[in-house]
Amino acid sequence: MPVLLVTRSPSVHEAVVPLCAAAGVGAEVCGDAALALASWRDAELVLVGADLGDAVAALSPPRRSDVHVVGCSPGPSAFRYAVELGAASVVDLPGASGWLSDALADVGERASPGRLVGVVGGTGGAGATTLACALAQWHATRAPTLLVDTDPLGPGLDRLLAMEDVAGVRWEALAETDGRLGARALREGVPRAGRLGLLTWAQLRRRLDVPTVRRVLPAAVRGHDLVVLDLARQGGAALAELADRCDDLLVVAPASVPGLAATARLVADVGRDGRTGLVLRPGSLGDADAERVTGLPVVAVVGDQRGVASSLDRGLGPLSARGPLARAARALLPDAA
Incomplete structure (x- = not known):
């Protein structure tokens, strides 16, 4: 029983x-x-x-x-x-x-928690939000997935995925509640498009409430096969705590001297361990240089994808059937391939 x-x-x-x-x-x-x-x-x-x-x-x-x-x-x-x-x-x-x-x-939801993957930019404009959306879109074709917007200064992931008019609870509503949050209640309450759920912001005045995050994440991983966190690079103590909770932390950085220098500073704050990997964008430096500067292993290289900016502007998300982002998703989420 x-x-x-x-x-x-x-x-x-x-x-x-x-x-x-x-x-x-x-x-x-x-x-x-x-x-x-x-x-x-x-x-x-x-x-x-x-x-x-x-x-x-x-x-x-x-x-x-x-x-x-x-x-x-x-x-x-x-x-x-x-x-x-x-x-x-x-x-x-x-x-x-x-x-x-x-x-x-929550009884009967799952025998073991889902996987929690954090994505953060080593420098501004590195493409972390694009990668987070692509990972969530790719995995949602296979199993229940939740994309979590933890960046109060970001563009709003609902706009990138054309979900701004989809009904469901946002961060503001969750911050007004207390007590235990059920996995099923969260999964069924957030805006959804098929297997993809999204937790983002309702208004322009945004603030990440850390106690609410602590209640939400356990329910999120109980109710989803994969939870992807789009992390704010300048999140301070909140970034360090969220990064520590992740099963995998992906740091996205351009292969350039300024980009890798900024990434090294961020890595010094969030730490280096076996959970953290570097996702490299095109630049003048190679993988070995990137690993030496940041102290992180390169786990994927994502080239420029044609038409991604237009796709995001139209609310279609960044993922296409083929291309660098799809290949990166397959490499970074091999258990779901």
Whole structure:
């Protein structure tokens, strides 16, 4: 069963089971702590009633994610049980029914999170936004993809993809909410064109709210096969935090002395590790020079693509069936080829 509920409490049963039914997920209710261990590893979500928290903790079940202690006005002992079980939280029912409904909505979404790829320009005008759009467009032909606009001073990715009139939530609306954000709610709430979802800005007055980003990204990767972040080069502390969250970070730079010098300064801020690679644009210097100056490996070389500026002006996005951007997408996202 997707949900394991370990309790003998009628009030907990009455608070949880109807929510499972409303979310369309199956629930196994077990009133014996020892018997519950048979389903402990396999359930996607484990809810331990505060009434059996001591009995379950005494059995020392294996640590796992997505375990919560639930109860109707749980006392201080519930928090001790949560620590002993390695639970993520103590849920007070029925007051936290909204939170639990969101958590149940994510059950069955995916066994493992999607891939988070960040794209940032080593210098202004390097083409990072163009590459981010191309990666998202290419992958969206294969699986659910979310393109996230984190650059408050950028052009607005909805305009580049002709999605400015598509209904859906933008950053401003998400910043006005709090609490846990469900993966399904986010996927179905943002503007979409087929498998491609877009999270961008609604107004000209833009500000990236970092606490909102921290809530959004976990839901984004739970609900999509790929999440592409278009990162602001001058994002300061926000850039460093977002870059650190990425599974892969692509730094786009022209192969020129000024471009690589600026890129080296940016790399010094975001760091160098095995997740970070250099996407090189045409210039007077070669791959070896670029790697020496920046300290990053060249993971792709993207030549100039004919007609890309006109395509962006018409809201068609940068990707064409063939060309440098399509070849770069295949090289940079090989698992989806």
